[in-house]
Amino acid sequence: DTEVTQTPKHLVMGMTNKKSLKCEQHMGHRAMYWYKQKAKKPPELMFVYSYEKLSINESVPSRFSPECPNSSLLNLHLHALQPEDSALYLCASSQFSLNSPLHFGNGTRLTVT
Amino acid sequence: QQQVKQSPQSLIVQKGGIPIINCAYENTAFDYFPWYQQFPGKGPALLIAIRPDVSEKKEGRFTISFNKSAKQFSLHIMDSQPGDSATYFCAALRFNAGNMLTFGGGTRLMVKP
Numbered sequence: 001d002t003e004v005t006q007t008p009k010h011l012v013m014g015m016t017n018k019k020s021l022k023c024e025q026h027m028g029h030r031a032m033y034w035y036k037q038k039a040k041k042p043p044e045l046m047f048v049y050s051y052e053k054l055s056i057n058e059s060v061p062s063r064f065s066p067e068c069p070n071s072s073l074l075n076l077h078l079h080a081l082q083p084e085d086s087a088l089y090l091c092a093s094s095q096f097s098l099n100s101p102l103h104f105g106n107g108t109r110l111t112v113t
Numbered sequence: 114q115q116q117v118k119q120s121p122q123s124l125i126v127q128k129g130g131i132p133i134i135n136c137a138y139e140n141t142a143f144d145y146f147p148w149y150q151q152f153p154g155k156g157p158a159l160l161i162a163i164r165p166d167v168s169e170k171k172e173g174r175f176t177i178s179f180n181k182s183a184k185q186f187s188l189h190i191m192d193s194q195p196g197d198s199a200t201y202f203c204a205a206l207r208f209n210a211g212n213m214l215t216f217g218g219g220t221r222l223m224v225k226p
Contacts, residue, residue: 004156031212042202042216043157056211090156098208099164101147104156 003027004105006091012111015081021108023074023091032074033102034066035090043090043104049074050096081112116140117205119217126193127225134188134220136203141184143205147214148177148188151200160201161188193224 035043048056049068065077092102149157163170163177174191203217
């Protein structure tokens with residue numbers, strides 16, 4: 001089992017819904033990430049938080065809104081999504097230091113109808 | 114812009130064979146080179162990683178070879194088993210860019226019994 005826990009595992013939502021994805025880690029990591037992965041493609045970076053502050057936003061549409069309430073938790077708030085946003089959303093964490101690899105959760109499989 | 118190029122896209126070997134997956138990068142600012150293994154429905158799991166000042170690293174049946182001058186690195190899986198069938202991603206990490214991880218395109222490996 002991964003040490004990065006994501007909930008829910010599956011989510012189906014309509015284009016007018018508001019939902020949130022949650023991620024939790026207890027490894028003391030101070031960097032947390034959201035990635036999006038489409039089928040048969042590598043993960044694509046969306047956001048990076050370092051020390052609970054948003055440090056990177058890879059030009060993600062505003063219908064995706066990240067939040068880092070504390071050093072262990074990371075949320076991704078979803079609103080007015082499009083069907084093409086259907087994907088596997090992966091959370092990851094790492095030490096914020098040189099040569100520290102990212103550790104990924106098992107993701108939330110999101111379907112937008 | 115694809116900063117990390119991975120080949121082949123897919124690979125089929127017999128049990129006991131030695132699949133080799135190759136990656137090349139362009140940006141000399143990368144600090145660290147991890148490999149991830151991903152099974153269907155799961156997140157990427159860290160397999161093995163190497164620093165650019167090391168030419169080879171071995172962990173169990175997995176070996177990374179690294180050629181800094183050629184900006185290339187590869188993964189060898191010794192005595193491959195059907196349970197190794199998965200998608201493998203090479204990646205490159207830049208600490209000074211917010212610990213940003215860039216993935217290669219992925220290799221789908223099938224090990225036949």
